[in-house]
Amino acid sequence: MPEHLISIADLAEGQLESILALALQLESTPHAHRDALSGKSIGLYFEKSSTRTRVSFEVGMAQLGGQPIFLSNRDLQIGRGETIADTARVLSRYVDLLMLRTFEHRAVVEMAEHATVPVINGLTDELHPCQALADLMTVHQEFGELRGRKVAYIGDGNNVAHSLMIACARAGVDFSIASPPGYEVADKYLDLARGLGADTGAGIETGADPHAAVGGADAVYSDVWTSMGQEKEQEQRLADFDGYTVDDDLMSRAKGHAIYLHCLPCHRGEEVTASVVDGPRSRVFDQAENRMHTQKALMLRLLDRA
Ligand code: CP
Ligand code: NVA
Numbered sequence: 001m002p003e004h005l006i007s008i009a010d011l012a013e014g015q016l017e018s019i020l021a022l023a024l025q026l027e028s029t030p031h032a033h034r035d036a037l038s039g040k041s042i043g044l045y046f047e048k049s050s051t052r053t054r055v056s057f058e059v060g061m062a063q064l065g066g067q068p069i070f071l072s073n074r075d076l077q078i079g080r081g082e083t084i085a086d087t088a089r090v091l092s093r094y095v096d097l098l099m100l101r102t103f104e105h106r107a108v109v110e111m112a113e114h115a116t117v118p119v120i121n122g123l124t125d126e127l128h129p130c131q132a133l134a135d136l137m138t139v140h141q142e143f144g145e146l147r148g149r150k151v152a153y154i155g156d157g158n159n160v161a162h163s164l165m166i167a168c169a170r171a172g173v174d175f176s177i178a179s180p181p182g183y184e185v186a187d188k189y190l191d192l193a194r195g196l197g198a199d200t201g202a203g204i205e206t207g208a209d210p211h212a213a214v215g216g217a218d219a220v221y222s223d224v225w226t227s228m229g230q231e232k233e234q235e236q237r238l239a240d241f242d243g244y245t246v247d248d249d250l251m252s253r254a255k256g257h258a259i260y261l262h263c264l265p266c267h268r269g270e271e272v273t274a275s276v277v278d279g280p281r282s283r284v285f286d287q288a289e290n291r292m293h294t295q296k297a298l299m300l301r302l303l304d305r306a
Contacts, residue, residue, distance in 0.1 A: 004119040022297035036305040037066035042097040045071040056292035088114035118302040132167035133294035147172035152217035157185035160223040169193040172200035178213035217254040221261040222271040
């Protein structure tokens with residue numbers, strides 16, 4: 001296993017599949033490994049709001065016999081100017097794992113450079129690798145073998161899109177994204193995904209046409225148009241993303257068995273209609289549950305306890 005999980009690309013070939021296999025096992029036997037992390041603790045640091053990430057890590061760590069500790073920039077001295085490096089060095093003396101949700105991606109990278117315990121990226125402005133683990137687990141639950149499947153993402157080329165694209169590339173899943181002009185995925189992550197896809201056979205396609213993107217897709221995914229920290233752009237984004245709503249018509253252009261995915265929280269009537277997210281193809285609450293199974297697997301692996 002890598003020392004930290006900052007990006008899905010930190011996982012070597014086979015490690016992603018191995019975490020998913022353990023997560024599937026944990027789902028079917030929730031009490032397995034229940035004392036595996038006894039005496040261990042994880043610091044959970046948040047600069048942004050969270051429902052799923054916070055609760056799934058807290059409960060997941062407790063289920064493994066360990067202790068989660070919620071930390072926020074509103075309370076820590078980091079909010080008053082203590083450096084990231086010193087915070088990393090100090091927290092490493094107390095906890096066995098650190099999870100961070102920050103605005104700047106660089107903050108998580110810097111924390112990992114100075115921490116002496118494994119650091120997990122719990123979402124930055126650029127990446128959301130823990131979400132991508134749960135996303136692929138959900139596709140696996142539905143269809144079994146991941147290789148050769150296709151995921152289509154409609155909307156903003158944001159943190160969730162970047163990690164999903166990289167995860168698909170690593171797992172041999174074709175990935176197609178349709179974004180309005182100006183909201184495409186970052187070139188550095190596209191190049192990274194295409195490099196990984198060259199090894200696994202995953203095709204990575206970008207474009208602006210949602211109809212083209214969902215053709216042949218096994219799963220259709222959308223995320224909010226305005227991410228945390230972008231609230232001032234909301235009005236402009238609502239206009240720019242017009243035509244990028246996942247609705248029943250768009251779903252009908254994917255494969256007949258296609259499922260709908262969303263990391264949540266969602267805005268019904270914007271990136272997805274209520275009829276899709278609350279409809280029979282939606283797997284969004286399984287996906288939310290899978291955050292806990294995959295993160296339990298990740299913590300066990302990072303601490304070499306499974
Ligand atoms: N999907 C996700 O990360 O949700 P939270 O923001 O509630 O943690
Ligand atoms: N892209 C969203 C994901 C929230 C889980 C955001 O960053 O706000």
